[in-house]
Amino acid sequence: MPQYGSGLFVSIAHLIRGLFGGTTVTADVVMTVINSLIIWALIALAALSLILLERKVAGWMQLRTGPNRLGPRGWFQTVADAMKLLGKEDIFPAAADKWVFGLAPMFVIGLSVMVMAVIPYGKGMVPVDLNVGIFYLLAVSALTTIPFFMAGWGSNNKFALLGGMRAVAQMISYEIPLVFSLLGVVMITQTFKMSAIVNAQSHVWFILLQPLGFVVYTIAATAETNRAPFDLVEGESELTAGAFTEYTGMRWALFFLGEYANLFIVSAVAATVFLGGWQGPFLPGWIWFAIKVLFMVFLFLWFRWTFPRLRVDQLMHFGWKVLLPLSVANILLTGVGIYIYQLIYPAIGG
Amino acid sequence: MFGKGLAKGLGITFRHMFDKKITEFYPEDMPTLPPRTRSSLALNTPKCISCGMCSSACPNKVITLTTDKNESNKKFLTSYHMDLTRCLFCGLCTEACPTKALYTTTEFENAVYFREDMQWDMMQRYRDKVASGEIKEEVKPETKQEEAKDNG
Amino acid sequence: MIKTQELEINLGPQHPSTHGVFRMITKLDGETVTSVESKVGYLHRGMEKLAESRTYTQYIPYTDRLDYLASINNNLGYVQTVEKLMGVEVPERAEYLRIIFGELQRLASHMVAIGTGSLDLGGFTPFLYTFRDREKILDLFEMTIGGRMTMNMPRIGGIIEPPEEFWPALNKFLGEMPGSIEEYHGIITGNEIFQARTVGVGIISPELAEQIAVTGPNLRGSGIKWDLRKNAPYGIYDRFDFEVPVGVNGDCFDRYIVRVREMEESIKIIHQAVRDIPEGPTFAKVPKLIKPSVGEVYHRVENPRGELSFYIVSDGSTKPYRLRIRGGTFVNIQVLPYVAPGWKLADVIAILASLDIILPECDR
Ligand code: SF4
Numbered sequence: 057m058p059q060y061g062s063g064l065f066v067s068i069a070h071l072i073r074g075l076f077g078g079t080t081v082t083a084d085v086v087m088t089v090i091n092s093l094i095i096w097a098l099i100a101l102a103a104l105s106l107i108l109l110e111r112k113v114a115g116w117m118q119l120r121t122g123p124n125r126l127g128p129r130g131w132f133q134t135v136a137d138a139m140k141l142l143g144k145e146d147i148f149p150a151a152a153d154k155w156v157f158g159l160a161p162m163f164v165i166g167l168s169v170m171v172m173a174v175i176p177y178g179k180g181m182v183p184v185d186l187n188v189g190i191f192y193l194l195a196v197s198a199l200t201t202i203p204f205f206m207a208g209w210g211s212n213n214k215f216a217l218l219g220g221m222r223a224v225a226q227m228i229s230y231e232i233p234l235v236f237s238l239l240g241v242v243m244i245t246q247t248f249k250m251s252a253i254v255n256a257q258s259h260v261w262f263i264l265l266q267p268l269g270f271v272v273y274t275i276a277a278t279a280e281t282n283r284a285p286f287d288l289v290e291g292e293s294e295l296t297a298g299a300f301t302e303y304t305g306m307r308w309a310l311f312f313l314g315e316y317a318n319l320f321i322v323s324a325v326a327a328t329v330f331l332g333g334w335q336g337p338f339l340p341g342w343i344w345f346a347i348k349v350l351f352m353v354f355l356f357l358w359f360r361w362t363f364p365r366l367r368v369d370q371l372m373h374f375g376w377k378v379l380l381p382l383s384v385a386n387i388l389l390t391g392v393g394i395y396i397y398q399l400i401y402p403a404i405g406g
Numbered sequence: 407m408f409g410k411g412l413a414k415g416l417g418i419t420f421r422h423m424f425d426k427k428i429t430e431f432y433p434e435d436m437p438t439l440p441p442r443t444r445s446s447l448a449l450n451t452p453k454c455i456s457c458g459m460c461s462s463a464c465p466n467k468v469i470t471l472t473t474d475k476n477e478s479n480k481k482f483l484t485s486y487h488m489d490l491t492r493c494l495f496c497g498l499c500t501e502a503c504p505t506k507a508l509y510t511t512t513e514f515e516n517a518v519y520f521r522e523d524m525q526w527d528m529m530q531r532y533r534d535k536v537a538s539g540e541i542k543e544e545v546k547p548e549t550k551q552e553e554a555k556d557n558g
Numbered sequence: 559m560i561k562t563q564e565l566e567i568n569l570g571p572q573h574p575s576t577h578g579v580f581r582m583i584t585k586l587d588g589e590t591v592t593s594v595e596s597k598v599g600y601l602h603r604g605m606e607k608l609a610e611s612r613t614y615t616q617y618i619p620y621t622d623r624l625d626y627l628a629s630i631n632n633n634l635g636y637v638q639t640v641e642k643l644m645g646v647e648v649p650e651r652a653e654y655l656r657i658i659f660g661e662l663q664r665l666a667s668h669m670v671a672i673g674t675g676s677l678d679l680g681g682f683t684p685f686l687y688t689f690r691d692r693e694k695i696l697d698l699f700e701m702t703i704g705g706r707m708t709m710n711m712p713r714i715g716g717i718i719e720p721p722e723e724f725w726p727a728l729n730k731f732l733g734e735m736p737g738s739i740e741e742y743h744g745i746i747t748g749n750e751i752f753q754a755r756t757v758g759v760g761i762i763s764p765e766l767a768e769q770i771a772v773t774g775p776n777l778r779g780s781g782i783k784w785d786l787r788k789n790a791p792y793g794i795y796d797r798f799d800f801e802v803p804v805g806v807n808g809d810c811f812d813r814y815i816v817r818v819r820e821m822e823e824s825i826k827i828i829h830q831a832v833r834d835i836p837e838g839p840t841f842a843k844v845p846k847l848i849k850p851s852v853g854e855v856y857h858r859v860e861n862p863r864g865e866l867s868f869y870i871v872s873d874g875s876t877k878p879y880r881l882r883i884r885g886g887t888f889v890n891i892q893v894l895p896y897v898a899p900g901w902k903l904a905d906v907i908a909i910l911a912s913l914d915i916i917l918p919e920c921d922r
């Protein structure tokens with residue numbers, strides 16, 4: 057099916073490359089700089105719009121209208137909030153471990169940027185198309201545990217410490233089902249490369265082949281991003297603000313930014329791996345991608361504004377006793393499926 | 407089956423997304439409070455017979471009034487002061503008032519920046535209200551309307 | 559040298575889930591609570607002492623400020639105590655109105671209880687749904703008396719007559735209620751996460767409840783059928799047909815579900831009262847200046863948060879010589895140190911939420 061305007065950004069990239077003639081090294085360097093700038097802008101944009109979306113959706117579900125004062129229908133609210141946070145005092149608690157406390161928010165945001173570099177935003181629009189894309193993505197996003205723990209430990213606050221401990225326990229337990237749920241897709245496509253996974257879905261999205269994988273992924277991803285019903289790291293009803301209790305101003309905003317960047321990332325991965333990425337009729341690929349990401353984001357928002365929070369031990373039980381077996385079963389089923397498929401059509405597949 | 411309740415909850419929140427919102431757009435759409443709302447107090451000075459019932463009914467000594475006597479030995483108000491910082495808005499004073507000179511109003515925007523602004527000179531407030539045309543000087547607006555009808 | 563140590567954390571007085579200014583000094587072993595020490599008194603305003611310098615009528619608005627989520631119930635308790643002291647007979651219509659408003663207030667109060675219960679478990683949306691419905695009740699109050707939180711509605715010897723438009727509005731509200739309760743069941747009761755967080759958590763055994771003298775829905779959640787409206791009827795509660803719901807296990811879920819079922823019963827009572835209410839005056843003939851003869855009186859009523867009772871000593875003047883208040887929360891809160899240990903930190907919050915405390919009544 058034709059996709060109009062798909063090549064828009066790709067052509068722009070070609071144009072820029074063209075400016076440097078044949079000297080590919082300069083062109084590569086310039087393109088890398090531009091790509092990274094775009095990713096930064098994307099993070100800011102995604103976070104600002106997702107925060108607004110979150111507040112709007114929350115409002116609608118609660119029979120409210122959400123932010124409605126600043127700009128048309130309140131669309132500039134988050135911009136104003138960000139400005140306000142920039143202007144706030146940056147407080148270091150007297151007892152805090154200065155370096156650990158100060159660096160934690162930067163790590164969060166740095167890791168998000170690293171992950172966003174390998175996501176295929178459209179056909180030919182992968183900033184860095186690694187051949188171990190998914191592997192890299194999971195490896196880096198697993199590191200997000202560390203800044204949370206740094207925040208919890210560095211604050212030298214009991215609430216924060218409990219929050220940090222919870223972060224470690226929770227993220228490690230949910231990392232495993234998350235990885236396993238994606239393995240099924242990798243087994244089918246026989247590749248780690250993100251663009252290749254999208255290409256493999258030109259006929260059928262993997263959500264149809266891997267429904268269980270999708271469900272496990274969605275649940276594990278909710279826990280990975282620390283969102284309700286798994287928002288124990290923050291756990292405002294018992295831990296006030298968990299690991300972020302002592303943070304103020306821009307440092308706190310960076311955590312917030314990181315949280316929404318992570319939300320965007322897990323949604324983008326789900327869109328890429330299970331929902332066919334940029335594939336879709338008529339519309340340009342990147343618009344399809346955006347629609348799918350938004351759908352996933354809405355799903356996460358919807359969960360958050362409907363469910364209460366689990367308890368820390370229940371969270372662990374659920375992770376290890378339900379999700380992990382399910383994801384392993386998924387791998388087994390996929391393996392059997394592939395085997396049968398190969399028996400029937402020996403020519404195709406692995 | 408596990409998950410049935412979760413799905414039901416999701417359904418409820420999803421339905422409400424498209425419901426009519428109940429947010430009040432406060433400064434744009436001023437709410438019309440029911441007439442009995444006790445959110446502010448006002449004094450209709452000409453009606454007051456300076457009996458002091460209001461001040462003695464008040465549990466918190468909010469009201470202080472001073473009176474004087476004119477030639478025909480009739481009491482009249484010389485000052486009527488309310489310390490709103492102590493008021494409970496309980497309405498006991500307006501209930502006690504025999505002529506309903508003191509009444510509750512539905513004005514609810516009573517917030518002020520300075521503590522002194524909570525000291526209300528009720529007679530001055532009445533004069534301000536009359537000056538701004540919010541209430542008529544004459545006590546009974548109904549009779550006035552009737553008169554107007556008769557004339558015109 | 560490495561050694562383990564209990565972590566002592568201080569929840570409150572400023573904490574999102576302590577419902578005001580309650581303070582718990584909690585000792586944690588990991589996430590498990592080993593001991594809870596409750597500290598109250600941050601909201602002490604000397605309510606009992608204040609009564610001694612107020613006349614009997616003037617004290618009514620102060621009772622609003624005990625359990626501010628159930629101010630009409632407080633007013634009623636106090637007013638009935640004074641009436642008992644003076645031997646005043648209240649007109650029929652006033653009695654029925656008192657029932658209607660008392661039960662409406664109970665509904666509003668239980669809505670807050672289950673809403674904040676859900677909020678403390680992290681479910682924000684159900685909280686706003688319950689507040690949406692409470693808003694309708696508050697609108698009814700506002701229409702009748704002009705207050706929303708601090709009603710100051712009943713008077714010694716009567717109650718204020720609601721305006722004409724109150725009755726259709728009440729009927730509309732009663733018509734909407736079953737749907738709303740259905741919705742609470744859908745989003746809170748049936749939710750598996752909510753059940754996982756509450757079923758079997760924070761069990762108050764009937765023995766413990768009796769020893770500490772827990773009252774109200776918390777007692778009934780433990781399976782003891784004790785409701786003053788049935789067991790020692792005051793006002794005209796003996797004329798109404800309603801159930802006293804009780805729990806089975808005494809856990810957080812039972813305390814929650816008892817409240818929801820009580821809301822259904824309250825609606826039943828209001829329906830009966832609206833059906834039976836006679837015409838007539840709403841004020842008895844009482845002197846303007848209330849001056850009971852020398853004596854003392856004790857009276858208790860069933861408030862949404864347990865028994866509220868007043869003990870008044872009169873020296874024959876216009877002001878009480880001594881007034882003593884027994885509030886439900888102050889007693890109910892005492893079970894916390896017995897129930898909380900052994901549960902996780904998040905469970906303590908759930909237990910506290912299920913006890914439905916209100917601090918102004920506790921600290922007075
Ligand atoms: S409303 Fe109550 S507290 Fe205020 S002046 Fe009147 S009687 Fe006094």
Ligand code: SF4
Pocket residue numbers: 449453454455456457458459460461471502503504505506507508
């Ligand atoms: S009770 Fe009424 S008439 Fe008497 S002094 Fe007060 S305001 Fe005036």
